[in-house]
Amino acid sequence: MDRLKGKVAIISGAAKGLGEADARLFAQEGARVVLTDVDVENGERIARDIGSEATFMRHDVRRESEWQRLIADVMRRHGRLDILVNNAGVFEIHNPETITEEQYRFVMAVSVDGTVFGCKHAIPAMKSSGGGSIINMASIASVTGESIVAGYCAAKGAVESYTRAVAVHCAQNQLNIRCNSVHPSSIDTPMVQSVPAKMIAANFPPVTEAILGSTASPLGRPLDVAYLVLYLASDESLFLNGQKVVLDNTASITLGSVPGSGSLAEQHKS
Ligand SMILES: NC(=O)c1ccc[n+]([C@@H]2O[C@H](COP(=O)([O-])OP(=O)(O)OC[C@H]3O[C@@H](n4cnc5c(N)ncnc54)[C@H](O)[C@@H]3O)[C@@H](O)[C@H]2O)c1
Numbered sequence: 001m002d003r004l005k006g007k008v009a010i011i012s013g014a015a016k017g018l019g020e021a022d023a024r025l026f027a028q029e030g031a032r033v034v035l036t037d038v039d040v041e042n043g044e045r046i047a048r049d050i051g052s053e054a055t056f057m058r059h060d061v062r063r064e065s066e067w068q069r070l071i072a073d074v075m076r077r078h079g080r081l082d083i084l085v086n087n088a089g090v091f092e093i094h095n096p097e098t099i100t101e102e103q104y105r106f107v108m109a110v111s112v113d114g115t116v117f118g119c120k121h122a123i124p125a126m127k128s129s130g131g132g133s134i135i136n137m138a139s140i141a142s143v144t145g146e147s148i149v150a151g152y153c154a155a156k157g158a159v160e161s162y163t164r165a166v167a168v169h170c171a172q173n174q175l176n177i178r179c180n181s182v183h184p185s186s187i188d189t190p191m192v193q194s195v196p197a198k199m200i201a202a203n204f205p206p207v208t209e210a211i212l213g214s215t216a217s218p219l220g221r222p223l224d225v226a227y228l229v230l231y232l233a234s235d236e237s238l239f240l241n242g243q244k245v246v247l248d249n250t251a252s253i254t255l256g257s258v259p260g261s262g263s264l265a266e267q268h269k270s
Pocket of ligand 1: 012013014015016017018019036037038039059060061062086087088089090110137138139140183184185186187188189190191192
């Protein structure tokens with residue numbers, strides 16, 4: 001119950017999906033959690049639901065000035081920062097021939113700018129707290145080639161390599177700050193649930209099982225990811241640094257189809 005006792009965590013994009021699951025689990029494990037998002041209504045509702053150990057702050061990860069304001073506010077209120085989960089992310093449907101400048105810049109801004117500015121401003125706060133753990137949400141999309149979200153693949157690839165740069169910088173300077181990236185396959189969140197409508201809107205053919213899951217290859221649950229993020233955030237993973245952790249029930253090594261996994265599908269239904 002106390003795997004994060006005494007720690008202060010910021011989770012971006014925490015108004016729904018994976019960020020929400022992280023926030024709920026972190027609070028259960030004793031952390032004080034600062035949820036941030038551009039979705040104020042849901043963010044405030046979830047923070048209230050978690051209880052007194054959670055607060056919400058409106059925060060657009062694309063803006064460096066908002067990171068400065070957020071970190072200053074957290075340090076004023078809590079006096080320390082131990083964990084940052086750079087979780088906010090968006091995707092757009094296109095392929096490498098149809099991608100628009102607007103789609104490309106939007107996807108890159110949320111995932112890459114958000115991660116770069118988040119790390120930049122969290123590191124000094126963590127230094128003054130004696131160390132910390134940064135977890136960057138990347139994706140299986142940086143491992144495989146998902147052509148209908150080509151810009152998203154570029155963004156998550158950048159998040160993956162930036163993670164290593166941050167980890168090495170912190171290790172070289174003995175900052176006691178770790179940085180790892182998490183690469184899930186399709187997880188059942190509002191992001192994935194929005195795929196069919198976005199495919200239709202973009203005039204793309206129906207979605208594949210690899211994205212929406214199937215009996216042979218079910219979607220993961222937000223809690224499946226949250227337990228990994230919890231481990232990376234906690235002191236249990238002190239020697240794990242600069243790594244890409246893939247969480248996909250073999251999807252990346254079996255092209256998304258898991259032979260004979262009916263029993264796992266049954267487990268996920270229960
Ligand atoms: N769900 C999956 O299958 C999956 C798989 C691999 C990686 N991921 C990654 O995990 C992270 C969370 O995904 P999810 O499925 O929970 O997504 P989601 O769309 O369900 O939730 C994402 C949250 O990010 C917020 N957000 C968007 N733009 C923002 C901004 N500029 N500033 C602050 N917040 C912003 C949204 O309002 C939303 O609440 C993302 O980085 C995503 O790319 C998700």
